[in-house]
Amino acid sequence: MIQLEKIEKTYTAGTVQTPVLKGISFSIHAGEYVAIMGASGTGKSTLMHILGCLDKPTGGRYRLDDIDMVNLDDEALSHLRNGKIGFVFQQFHLLDRATALRNVMLPLIYAKEYPADAHQRAEKALTAVGLAERMSYKPNQLSGGQQQRVAIARALITDPAILLADEPTGNLDSKSGTEVMAIFQRLHRDGRTIILVTHDRNVADHARRVIVLKDGQVAEDRLVAQPRDAESELAAVVDEEVRP
Amino acid sequence: MRTLRIAQEGARALAAHKLRTFFMMAGTIVGIAALTVIMAVGKGTEKKVMKRVNAFGTHAIMITAGGGKGFSPPQAGITTLRLEDAEAIRSQVQGIDVVAPFAVRRDSSTKAGSNQLQTIVMAVGADWHDAWEWYTTDGEPITAEDNSTMARVCLLGTLSASDLFGSQNAIGEDIQIGNVRFKVKGILEPRGTSPMGDEFDRRIVIPLTTGMRRVFNQDYITNIRVTVKDSRQIESIAKEIRQLLHERHHITPPRDDDFAIFSAADIAKMARGISGTLTYLLIALAGLSLLVGGIVLMNILLISVGERTKEIGLRRALGATQGDVFHQFLVESLSVTILGMVAGSVLGWVVSITLARLTQSPVVISWESFALAIGFALVVGVFFGVQPARRAAKLRPVDALR
Numbered sequence: 001m002i003q004l005e006k007i008e009k010t011y012t013a014g015t016v017q018t019p020v021l022k023g024i025s026f027s028i029h030a031g032e033y034v035a036i037m038g039a040s041g042t043g044k045s046t047l048m049h050i051l052g053c054l055d056k057p058t059g060g061r062y063r064l065d066d067i068d069m070v071n072l073d074d075e076a077l078s079h080l081r082n083g084k085i086g087f088v089f090q091q092f093h094l095l096d097r098a099t100a101l102r103n104v105m106l107p108l109i110y111a112k113e114y115p116a117d118a119h120q121r122a123e124k125a126l127t128a129v130g131l132a133e134r135m136s137y138k139p140n141q142l143s144g145g146q147q148q149r150v151a152i153a154r155a156l157i158t159d160p161a162i163l164l165a166d167e168p169t170g171n172l173d174s175k176s177g178t179e180v181m182a183i184f185q186r187l188h189r190d191g192r193t194i195i196l197v198t199h200d201r202n203v204a205d206h207a208r209r210v211i212v213l214k215d216g217q218v219a220e221d222r223l224v225a226q227p228r229d230a231e232s233e234l235a236a237v238v239d240e241e242v243r244p
Numbered sequence: 245m246r247t248l249r250i251a252q253e254g255a256r257a258l259a260a261h262k263l264r265t266f267f268m269m270a271g272t273i274v275g276i277a278a279l280t281v282i283m284a285v286g287k288g289t290e291k292k293v294m295k296r297v298n299a300f301g302t303h304a305i306m307i308t309a310g311g312g313k314g315f316s317p318p319q320a321g322i323t324t325l326r327l328e329d330a331e332a333i334r335s336q337v338q339g340i341d342v343v344a345p346f347a348v349r350r351d352s353s354t355k356a357g358s359n360q361l362q363t364i365v366m367a368v369g370a371d372w373h374d375a376w377e378w379y380t381t382d383g384e385p386i387t388a389e390d391n392s393t394m395a396r397v398c399l400l401g402t403l404s405a406s407d408l409f410g411s412q413n414a415i416g417e418d419i420q421i422g423n424v425r426f427k428v429k430g431i432l433e434p435r436g437t438s439p440m441g442d443e444f445d446r447r448i449v450i451p452l453t454t455g456m457r458r459v460f461n462q463d464y465i466t467n468i469r470v471t472v473k474d475s476r477q478i479e480s481i482a483k484e485i486r487q488l489l490h491e492r493h494h495i496t497p498p499r500d501d502d503f504a505i506f507s508a509a510d511i512a513k514m515a516r517g518i519s520g521t522l523t524y525l526l527i528a529l530a531g532l533s534l535l536v537g538g539i540v541l542m543n544i545l546l547i548s549v550g551e552r553t554k555e556i557g558l559r560r561a562l563g564a565t566q567g568d569v570f571h572q573f574l575v576e577s578l579s580v581t582i583l584g585m586v587a588g589s590v591l592g593w594v595v596s597i598t599l600a601r602l603t604q605s606p607v608v609i610s611w612e613s614f615a616l617a618i619g620f621a622l623v624v625g626v627f628f629g630v631q632p633a634r635r636a637a638k639l640r641p642v643d644a645l646r
C-alpha cells in the first residue's frame with residue numbers, strides 16, 4: 001500500500017541546508033498498525049507530512065496505492081488527501097467557532113461527491129468515539145481528550161485508506177491518551193491502516209510494528225511481540241480510581 | 245455544488261466574526277450611501293433644472309434691452325433695441341425657427357369696472373404664440389391682422405381674468421389699460437411660474453403695434469424671443485446673435501452691452517447653480533470612502549489570513565485545493581461588499597428622503613443608482629479581495645499547520 005524508496009528531505013533556508021531525512025525506505029501494507037518512533041527533532045513530523053501528501057520529498061520515491069505521488073500537482077494531492085488520508089494532529093486543529101458536528105463534517109465539504117447523508121455520517125462518527133452527547137458543543141466546551149476524539153471522528157468521516165496521527169497523545173493526560181490508543185486499536189481490529197508518530201515508547205508499544213528513526217535514517221524496524229492493550233490499561237486505571 | 249459549499253464556509257466565517265465583518269463593511273456602507281444620496285440629489289436637481297428649462301423653452305433664446313448680469317427684466321430707458329434688430333436676426337442668422345419681438349411694461353395699471361390690477365402687459369406680434377408655444381384656451385389668439393390694424397384687443401392669463409372678472413366669462417368684455425380701452429378676445433393657457441419667479445398667468449397680452457403706439461408710446465421694443473430649430477446649436481446661435489447686435493449697436497468690447505442674451509442653456513446653468521460643484525465634491529467623497537473602505541477591507545482580510553493560517557492549513561490538509569481557499573476568501577470579501585452595498589443603499593435612501601423633507605428640494609430615488617451600487621460593490625469586493633485570497637491560497641499546508 002505504501003512504498004518509500006530512499007526518501008530524502010533537505011530543508012533549505014537561504015544558503016543553509018539541513019538534511020533531515022537521508023534515505024528512508026520501508027513498505028506498509030493495508031491493515032498494518034505502525035508506530036514511527038524517534039527522539040524529538042529526528043524528522044518524524046517531516047516524514048509524516050510526506051506520507052500525508054502535505055509536502056514533497058527532495059529525493060526518492062513514494063508510492064501510495066501504486067500512485068507515484070512525487071509527480072502529482074497540488075490539486076491532485078489535495079484530492080488525494082481528501083479521499084485517502086485522515087489526519088490527527090497533536091494540537092487537534094479544530095475550528096474554534098464550529099460545533100463538534102460541523103468540525104467532523106468539514107472534510108466532506110471538499111469531497112468529490114458531497115454525501116446526502118453527511119449529517120448522519122458525522123453523527124455516527126461522533127457516536128463511535130463516545131461523543132454522542134457532545135455533538136453541538138464547541139471545542140472550548142470540550143476537554144482535550146474529547147477534542148482529540150472529535151478530530152479522530154473528523155479524520156474517519158471520509159473513510160480514508162490510512163489514518164495518520166502525529167503525536168496524538170502529546171497534549172493529553174495519560175488517561176485521555178490511553179483512550180485514544182484504545183480507539184486506534186479498535187480501528188486496527190476493524191482493518192484500518194494506521195501510522196502513529198510518537199517519541200514515546202509506551203505509546204509506540206500499542207502498535208504492531210515499530211519503525212525507529214535516528215539521524216534521518218531507519219535505525220530499527222521490528223514487530224512488537226506483545227503489543228500493549230489499551231482497553232485493559234484503561235480498566236486498570238478505572239480500578240485504581242474506584243479503589244478506596 | 246462544491247463552489248456553493250465553499251461559499252457557505254465563507255459565509256459561516258463571516259457570521260462567526262460579526263464585529264470584524266462589520267468593520268470590513270463600514271467603508272462600503274458609507275461609500276454606497278454617499279453615492280445613493282448624490283444620485284438622488286443630482287437627479288432631483290436635474291428634474292428642477294428641466295422644469296425651469298421647460299418653462300423657459302428648451303429651444304428659446306431671449307434678448308432683453310439693457311445690459312446687466314443675470315436673467316433680469318428689461319431696463320427702463322433703453323431705447324436701442326428695435327424692430328429692425330429682430331428683422332436682421334430673422335434674415336441673417338441661420339438655424340432659426342421663430343423671431344418674436346415684443347415690448348413689456350411692468351406695473352401697468354389695468355381695470356375692468358371697479359376691479360383694478362397692476363400687472364405686466366406684453367405687446368406682441370402674431371408669431372409670439374409660436375415662439376412661446378403658448379396659445380389660447382378660449383377665444384382667439386393675437387393675429388397679424390390685429391397688428392396691421394392696430395386693433396385694441398387683448399388676451400388675459402387665467403389669473404388676470406379672475407382678478408378682473410372673478411368667475412364671470414371675460415371674453416367680449418372691455419378692460420382699460422392706462423387710458424386705452426381693449427376688448428378681451430381670448431384666455432391664455434395656464435403656464436405657471438416664470439424662471440424669474442413671477443406668475444405667467446397674471447399677464448395681459450396685446451398686439452405689438454397697438455402697444456407701441458397707443459399704450460407705451462415708444463418706437464423701441466424691450467425683448468426679442470428667438471427659437472432655434474436644433475437645441476444643440478443654441479449656444480452658437482446665441483453667440484452669433486450677440487455679434488450681430490454688437491455690429492448693429494456699434495458696440496466694441498470695452499463698452500458694455502446695451503442688451504442681454506439668455507438661452508435655455510444659460511437657464512440650465514443658473515438652475516444647477518452650486519449643486520454642480522457640490523455634486524463633484526460628493527462624488528469625490530463617495531469615491532474616496534469606497535477606496536478607503538476597500539483598502540481597510542483588504543487589510544483586515546490580509547490580517548485575517550495571517551490569523552487564520554492554521555485554519556487554512558487545516559482545510560488544505562483535509563482536501564481543500566488552492567482554488568477552494570481562494571474562492572472562500574473571495575466569497576468573504578464579496579459578501580462583505582454586497583451586504584455593505586445593501587445596507588449603504590438603505591442608509592442612502594433614508595438620508596435622501598430626510599434631506600428632501602428638510603430642504604424642500606426634489607430628490608429622486610432611482611434604480612440606476614442601485615444598479616451602480618451593485619456594480620461598485622462587485623468591483624470593490626473583487627479588486628480588494630483578490631490579493632488576500634491569493635495570499636491565503638498560496639500558503640503551504642505544512643507551514644500553515646506548524
Ligand SMILES: Nc1ncnc2c1ncn2[C@@H]1O[C@H](COP(=O)(O)OP(=O)(O)O)[C@@H](O)[C@H]1O
Pocket residue numbers: 011012013018020038039040041042043044045046047
Ligand atoms: N520548514 C523547516 N525549515 C527548516 N528546518 C525545518 C523545517 N521543518 C522542520 N525542520 C527541522 O527538521 C528537523 C526535524 O523536524 P521534525 O520533522 O518536526 O521533527 P520531529 O517531529 O521528529 O520532532 C528539526 O531539526 C527541525 O528543526
Ligand SMILES: [Mg+2]
Pocket residue numbers: 044045046166167
Ligand atoms: Mg513532530
